[in-house]
Amino acid sequence: MCNCDTKKDYVETYASAQKDLLKYFSCDEDFFVKYMSEFTWSVKNDEDFYFLYYWNEDGKRKDAVVVKKNGEPMIFKTEQYTMIIGIDCVKIGFIFDNENKKEV
Numbered sequence: 001m002c003n004c005d006t007k008k009d010y011v012e013t014y015a016s017a018q019k020d021l022l023k024y025f026s027c028d029e030d031f032f033v034k035y036m037s038e039f040t041w042s043v044k045n046d047e048d049f050y051f052l053y054y055w056n057e058d059g060k061r062k063d064a065v066v067v068k069k070n071g072e073p074m075i076f077k078t079e080q081y082t083m084i085i086g087i088d089c090v091k092i093g094f095i096f097d098n099e100n101k102k103e104v
Helices: 004-024
Strands: 032-035 040-046 049-055 061-066 075-077 081-088 090-097
Touching: 004 032, 049 090
Parallel strands: 032 090
Antiparallel strands: 040 049, 049 061, 061 081, 075 081, 081 090
């Protein structure tokens, strides 16, 4: 038997949490968000382009292009986290722990 009220609460809680998360980063647009706090990451500027590099648990590097808005890379940094809007098949808001940032 379906407890539809409980399932509805999960959806509403998720939607509310996502809105609050984007407010936390002072981001006025809506993106698919991928929480990646365990990943090591870096951003590199190469002329007019910014690239996000992140390493999975196996140490394999993946790359994404950082999206720009009004000529500026869409990188939203707070004290503990950074959200980077990039394209990795689709436009994604990557959220990383700042302690795992490494220089490339």
